[in-house]
Amino acid sequence: MAEPQREARWELSDDLTLIDLVICPACDEPFRPQFYRLCQSCGHDFGIGIEVDEEIEPIGNRALIVMAGLLVMAGAAVVYFYFLYDG
Numbered sequence: 001m002a003e004p005q006r007e008a009r010w011e012l013s014d015d016l017t018l019i020d021l022v023i024c025p026a027c028d029e030p031f032r033p034q035f036y037r038l039c040q041s042c043g044h045d046f047g048i049g050i051e052v053d054e055e056i057e058p059i060g061n062r063a064l065i066v067m068a069g070l071l072v073m074a075g076a077a078v079v080y081f082y083f084l085y086d087g
């Protein structure tokens with residue numbers, strides 16, 4: 001009779017010593033992995049990890065001028081082609 005397989009149990013401490021260092025498969029350089037604190041899909045908080053700032057940068061004046069210029073040029077192209085093919 002075959003023996004039942006045992007479940008592997010891993011104990012994680014608060015500082016994640018189980019995955020302290022990993023080795024890059026491309027260059028064989030050991031490094032400590034860093035993960036985001038919040039899950040992007042469900043928002044679960046892991047308690048530790050990289051914090052992402054939710055601050056949104058305001059749009060600068062130069063970007064607004066460029067967008068307005070592009071809209072004016074697109075409008076001019078529409079008017080040009082309207083008069084070109086109207087007839």
